[in-house]
Amino acid sequence: MARKKFSILAALLAAALVLAACPQPTPVVETVRETVVVTQVVTQTEEVVVTPTPVPPMQGGVWVEGSSADATILNPILASDSASFDVLNWFFPSLLGQDPFSGAIVPTEMAASWDVSEDGLVWTFNLQDGVMWSDGEQVTADDFKFTYDAIGSDLVETPRKANLDNIESIEVLDPLTIQVTYAEVKCDALNNLSLGWLPSHLYAADYSDVMDSPLNEAPAVSAGPFIFNEWIRDDNSTVLRNDGYWKGAPHMDGWIYKIVPDPGARLAQLQTAELDLIGVQPEQLTTVQLNPDLNLHKFKDDGYSYIGLNQADPANPQAGQDEDGNLVAQDPHPILSDLAVRQAIAHALDYDAIISKVYLGQGYQIASNVLPAVEWAHDPSLRPYAFDIEAAAQILDDAGWTDSDEDGVRECNGCATAEEGATLTIRLQTNAGNTTREDLGALVKDQLDGIGFDIQFEAIEFGTLVGELLGQTFDMVIIGWTGLGTDPNDDAFWHSKFDTPGSGFNFVSYQNARIDELLEQAVSVPGCATADRAPFYHEIQKIIHDDIPYVFVTGSVGNTGYSKKFNGTDPGPWSFYHNIETWSLAQ
Amino acid sequence: MTIAQADSPALTTLAADPQLQRKPRTYWSMALHSLRRDLVTMIAIAFLAVMTVLSLLAPAIANGIGVGPNDTNPDNAFQQPYLGPYVQWRTGQDPTTAPLMLGKSGGVPHWLGTDQLGRDQFVRLLYGGRVSLGIALAAAALTLILGVTVGTVAGFFGGVVDDLIMWFINTSVSIPGIYLLIIVTAMFKPNPITLTLFLGLLGWFGTARLIRGNVFKVRALDFVLAARSVGSRNARIMFQHVIPNSLPIIIVNAAIDIGSLILAESALSFLGLGVQPPTATWGSMLNRARNLIFLRDPETGANLALHLLSVPGLLITATVLSLYLIGDGLRDALDPMMKNIR
Numbered sequence: 003m004a005r006k007k008f009s010i011l012a013a014l015l016a017a018a019l020v021l022a023a024c025p026q027p028t029p030v031v032e033t034v035r036e037t038v039v040v041t042q043v044v045t046q047t048e049e050v051v052v053t054p055t056p057v058p059p060m061q062g063g064v065w066v067e068g069s070s071a072d073a074t075i076l077n078p079i080l081a082s083d084s085a086s087f088d089v090l091n092w093f094f095p096s097l098l099g100q101d102p103f104s105g106a107i108v109p110t111e112m113a114a115s116w117d118v119s120e121d122g123l124v125w126t127f128n129l130q131d132g133v134m135w136s137d138g139e140q141v142t143a144d145d146f147k148f149t150y151d152a153i154g155s156d157l158v159e160t161p162r163k164a165n166l167d168n169i170e171s172i173e174v175l176d177p178l179t180i181q182v183t184y185a186e187v188k189c190d191a192l193n194n195l196s197l198g199w200l201p202s203h204l205y206a207a208d209y210s211d212v213m214d215s216p217l218n219e220a221p222a223v224s225a226g227p228f229i230f231n232e233w234i235r236d237d238n239s240t241v242l243r244n245d246g247y248w249k250g251a252p253h254m255d256g257w258i259y260k261i262v263p264d265p266g267a268r269l270a271q272l273q274t275a276e277l278d279l280i281g282v283q284p285e286q287l288t289t290v291q292l293n294p295d296l297n298l299h300k301f302k303d304d305g306y307s308y309i310g311l312n313q314a315d316p317a318n319p320q321a322g323q324d325e326d327g328n329l330v331a332q333d334p335h336p337i338l339s340d341l342a343v344r345q346a347i348a349h350a351l352d353y354d355a356i357i358s359k360v361y362l363g364q365g366y367q368i369a370s371n372v373l374p375a376v377e378w379a380h381d382p383s384l385r386p387y388a389f390d391i392e393a394a395a396q397i398l399d400d401a402g403w404t405d406s407d408e409d410g411v412r413e414c415n416g417c418a419t420a421e422e423g424a425t426l427t428i429r430l431q432t433n434a435g436n437t438t439r440e441d442l443g444a445l446v447k448d449q450l451d452g453i454g455f456d457i458q459f460e461a462i463e464f465g466t467l468v469g470e471l472l473g474q475t476f477d478m479v480i481i482g483w484t485g486l487g488t489d490p491n492d493d494a495f496w497h498s499k500f501d502t503p504g505s506g507f508n509f510v511s512y513q514n515a516r517i518d519e520l521l522e523q524a525v526s527v528p529g530c531a532t533a534d535r536a537p538f539y540h541e542i543q544k545i546i547h548d549d550i551p552y553v554f555v556t557g558s559v560g561n562t563g564y565s566k567k568f569n570g571t572d573p574g575p576w577s578f579y580h581n582i583e584t585w586s587l588a589q
Numbered sequence: 590m591t592i593a594q595a596d597s598p599a600l601t602t603l604a605a606d607p608q609l610q611r612k613p614r615t616y617w618s619m620a621l622h623s624l625r626r627d628l629v630t631m632i633a634i635a636f637l638a639v640m641t642v643l644s645l646l647a648p649a650i651a652n653g654i655g656v657g658p659n660d661t662n663p664d665n666a667f668q669q670p671y672l673g674p675y676v677q678w679r680t681g682q683d684p685t686t687a688p689l690m691l692g693k694s695g696g697v698p699h700w701l702g703t704d705q706l707g708r709d710q711f712v713r714l715l716y717g718g719r720v721s722l723g724i725a726l727a728a729a730a731l732t733l734i735l736g737v738t739v740g741t742v743a744g745f746f747g748g749v750v751d752d753l754i755m756w757f758i759n760t761s762v763s764i765p766g767i768y769l770l771i772i773v774t775a776m777f778k779p780n781p782i783t784l785t786l787f788l789g790l791l792g793w794f795g796t797a798r799l800i801r802g803n804v805f806k807v808r809a810l811d812f813v814l815a816a817r818s819v820g821s822r823n824a825r826i827m828f829q830h831v832i833p834n835s836l837p838i839i840i841v842n843a844a845i846d847i848g849s850l851i852l853a854e855s856a857l858s859f860l861g862l863g864v865q866p867p868t869a870t871w872g873s874m875l876n877r878a879r880n881l882i883f884l885r886d887p888e889t890g891a892n893l894a895l896h897l898l899s900v901p902g903l904l905i906t907a908t909v910l911s912l913y914l915i916g917d918g919l920r921d922a923l924d925p926m927m928k929n930i931r
Contacts, residue, residue: 030685
C-alpha cells in the first residue's frame, strides 16, 4: 500500500521533471502578415446647403463629470487640490488665458491686451469691458488687486503666498487697467497672475472674512459660464448656466461634478451614461474604445518618467555652487560620469517594448526635457535615442569597458573615469509599490545586464528613496516628474544652484555653465514673448539630450473617456472644457 | 493464573487469535498506520512533496527549459500557457499553434505562459516557491522553537513566571498582527531573511499559549509525579515527559502554522510590503497580476492576463489547503481517542 503511494508520488515527480525535457515541435517563426492599408486622400466637395435661417443649437442638457475626489474649498486663493479647481474654475474670472492646445498664455480671459515696458519689468494689462458678476456688479481691476492683496495679507493663510514673489507692486490705474511691476524679469512668474479673482464687493475690505466666509462653501456670484447651485460633500456639486456670461451663455442647462471613488464603478457609470466624462485607467482603455457611444481623448500630459544618472560621486555629495554662486567642481561618479556609459545605457533600452508592455501603451518616447505639450518651446527636430544593442556594446568597447575575464560583466580596461579593473556595477533603485516602475526596473536590469552591465536593482520604500535622491547617494534611479505646467522653465532640475544635497531637485548633480546661463536667459527675456524664449529652450534641449543626465523613458499620457451627448467638444491637452459655451446637445 | 488453569483450552484459542498475535505496536507506528489509510491527507502530503522538490530543483528545471526567472522578453509578453497547445500538438489536434508559440518565444516552451515582461511564469513560480515555502518553513521553525520553549516554561513553572509570560503574550497578541507586520516591514527593508525573522518573531504567541495549556494538563499527571518522586530534575522531566507528551499538538500546530505563514507572506507581498521585486514570490506575482485583470487585447478583446492571476492564486490556495488538510489528518492520526483500528 505504502509502496504504491510512494510510487505514485515518484511518478508525479518524474512527470514534472520530464516536462522540462520532452520532445518539442520545431519552432516556427510566424511570418508577418500585416495588411498594408493604403490610404488615399480623396478631396471631397461638400455641398453646403445655405439655409436663410440657421438652425439654432439645441438648448438644454446636463454634463456629468465623474471624479475620485471631492472639492475641499471653493475659494480660488485658498484651494490647493485639483478637484476644488475643477468646480471653482467655473465661477471666478482670471487675468490670463491659456491656449488649450499649446499651453501658451493668451489674451482670452480678463486681460484683452497688455503692454510691457522696455526693461520688461512693468506690465500694463487692459481689461475686458462689460464683464459682470452674476449679481450685476462689474468685474474690475479692483477685484484683481483685492485678490492679490488678500493673498499678501497676514489674516489669510494660503499656499499661494509664493505667487507674490518678485512682484513689487500692483496698481489700479483705472477700473479697466492694471499695472504690475516686477523686481526682475522672470517669465515663468507670469503664470502666478492666473489665479481666479474674488468678488471684492462681497468681502470685508480688510480681508478679515476671507478665511471663513460662507462664500468659500457656496460662492454666490459668478463671472464664468456657470453659477453655483449646490454642493453636497462627497456626493456631488451642481452648477447652472450663467445667462449673463460675457463669452455667451452656454447652451446646456448645467454641469454636475459627481464623486465616484472606485475606478471600476466610474467606468460602469460612463457605460450606462450616468456619467459623461471620466479619467480612464490604462487597463480600461479597450472597453472605452470598443464602445460606440463613447469618445476617447488621449492627450500628452505634463509629466515624464526617466532614469536619473548621478553625475557626481555618491560617496561624497557636494553642493554645485559655493555661497558666491561660483561652480564647485564635483567628485565625478566613478562610472556614470563617463558619457560613453550614459550613451550606452540610452541606446540599450528597448523603448517601444517598455512603452507598450510596461506602460501598457500609455506613453510616447521623448528626446529631451521639454515636453511636446508645451508646443512653442518643444524642439520636434530632436530624435530620441534609438534602441541599438550593437551600438551600445560598441560604445562601451571603444570607451575601454571590456569583458576581459569573460564572466559576462565588463571591466574598466583603459576607461576614462574608473579605476583599472573596476566592474561595470551600478545600483538601480525605484520606489516599491509602484508596479510600473518595478517592472521597468526588472526590464532595464535584464537589458543592461545583457550587454555586460551588472545592475543591482532594488525597489525601496518611497521615503527612503527620496532620502537617497535628495541626499545624492544613489547611482541610478527610476522616477518621474508630474505637473510640470505650461511653462518650460525647469531650472530646478538642471541649474547648478539647485544641486544642494539634502534639498535640491538637481540631485543628479548636473553641472554645465552653459545650461545655467541659458536657463537664466530664457526666463528673463523682456516681454516674455514665446517666440523670443523658444530658441533658448531649443538649445537647452539639445544639450540635455546630448549630455544624458537623464535617460528619458516616456512622456505621460492622460486618457479621458467621454460621451457623444454634445456636439462641439474640442478637448485640448490643457483644457477639456475651454469652449463649453458652444457645446449643444446632439440632435 | 487460576483462571488459565481452569480454562486452558479457551486460553489456547485466545492465544491463537491472529488479532492478538501481531507485534505490539507503538503509538507512532499506529499513527503512521492510520495516516496511510487517510487518502486525502496522503494526497495533500504528495502535493506538498512535489511542490517542495520542484522548488528545490528550480535551477535545474529552469536550465532544462532554457530560461531564467528574471529573463525578460518584452516582445513575447502575455503569452498564454503553452501546455494546452502542446498537448493538442502531441495528440495531433492542432499542429500549428504550438510551433508558432515556440517560434515567438525563441524556442523556449513557456508551459504556464509569460507575464507582462515576457518572463516565464512556470520558472518564476518555482523560484517563487523557494522563497515562499522557504520563508514559511523557516518562520514556522522559529515559531515552534520560541513557542514550545516559552509555552513549556510558562506551563511547567506556573506562578509568577507564568503570569509574566502570559502578560507579555496577551499584550503582544492584542496588537493586530498584520498592522504590526506592516509597521515593521515599513521600517526595515524586507528581504527573505528579515521577513522570516519578522514572521517568526511575531507568530509564536499562539503556539506558546497552546503548549502552555497542554503542559498544565501533563504536569498534573501521575507519571510526572512519579518522576518527581524518584528525584528527577526539572529539565529532565520537561524533556523526557512534558515535551514528548505535547508533540502531537506541536506537530499539528506546525502544519497549520506553515499554511498561515504562507498566507501572511502572500498578504504582505500583495500589499507590496513583502520581498521586493524582481525576486519572485507567489504573493508578489499575484499582486502584480491584480492590476492586469482588465487588460484585454485591443483587436480581439480577449483577456490577456488571466493566467497570471489564476495560476499563482490556485497554487497558493492548493498549498495552504494541503497544509491545513495535513494538519487535520495528523490530528486524527495522532489522537489516540479518535483511533479506529480495525
